Amino acid sequence: MIFTVYPVISSFILSFQEVRGVEKTFVGLSNYTRLIHDPVFYKSLINTFQILIVQVPIMIFLAILIAVGLNSTLIKAKSLFRIAYFMPAITALVAASIVFMILLDEHFGLVNYLLSLIGLDHIPWLTTPFWAKISVILVMTWRWTGYNMVIFLAGLQNIPADLYEAASIDGAGKVKQFFMITLPQLKPVFIFTVVMSTIGTLQLFDEPFILTHGGPNSATMTITLYLYETGFKFFDFGYASAIAYVLVLITAVISWIQMKLVGDNE
Incomplete structure (x- = not known):
């Protein structure tokens, strides 16, 4: 209370x-x-949706792919891999962001050094609008893919093995089993992860705040980052509260639409 x-x-x-x-x-x-x-509000809204549209599908796809791989009987030391993939979700975000700032440094970063070894030019990861968004997407994907993988893995382990055995007897291959059995059985898990990932991305704050401070040229200014700066930088708490409730409304509407589009008709 x-x-x-x-x-x-x-x-x-x-x-x-x-x-x-x-x-x-x-x-x-x-x-x-x-x-x-307010043009800055619209800019932050567009930035948030651009990151959302790109990052969430990539992350969900990778999470399903890794979960299916780790659920296979061919993989050994599964516990080790599960821990390794889940570790980013429990890593301190400030520490992780500082590491990525070092890795993605335009002049001295390891990533650009590796690119130079194969003859590619340095990429201004954190200093140009396009690559700054890509950098935020990379960090988010690294951090949350393993979290969603664990959820999908739990869903996979609840699918009855009899379904796969019956499909094999009927001549269905692994690919057909994946699309006809695995994905339909994972539908509730898929809805949950998509909705929760969407809500999390709409509330995106830490990564752009630490990596780029919303720049360059407000290219990574998200709604929550704009809310934070309005309230705690300019002390306009009334306007910040209005932004917060508009964000709540947007999140509720998008979540409802996703449930209607992806969920069962009933």
């Missing part, structure tokens, strides 16, 4: 107020109408 319900109600009331020091003035819907004419 203290740490969840009260802040939710308080911030909702705050979104209708203008805060100056300790004084709060009721301003109605002005904070929300201000959003309509």
Whole structure:
């Protein structure tokens, strides 16, 4: 009640107020109408959706692929691989981001050094808009693929082996079994991971904050990063609260659409 319900109600009331020091003035819907004419808000919204559209499908695809591989009887030392893939999800994000800043440094980074060995030019990973987005996507994919892999692996282990045996008897190969048995049986897990990954990406803050500080030229400015700067850099808490509730609405609508598109009709 203290740490969840009260802040939710308080911030909702705050979104209708203008805060100056300790004084709060009721301003109605002005904070929300201000959003309509805010180009930085639209820029952060576009950036967030660009990252979402690219990163989530890649991450889900890799998670399914790795989970199927680790569920195979051909793989030995499965526990070791599971731990290795899951470790990024529990690694301190600040430490991981600093490592990636070193790896992706334009002049002295290991990645560009390896590219130079095969004759490729250095890539300005963190200093140009396009590559800055790619860098954020790489870090997010590295961090969360293993987390989703564990969820898919749990789903795979709950699929009855009888289904595969029956399919083999009927002459279905491994590829056909994957598309006709594995994917349909994983549908609830797939819905869960897609929705949760979408929500997580819409709340993206840590990676762009540490790696690029929202730059260059606001190319990696996400909604939550803009919310943070509005509230704790410019101390415009009323407007920041309005941004937060618009983000909640956007997240709810997208999650509902995904459930309708991917979920069962009933």
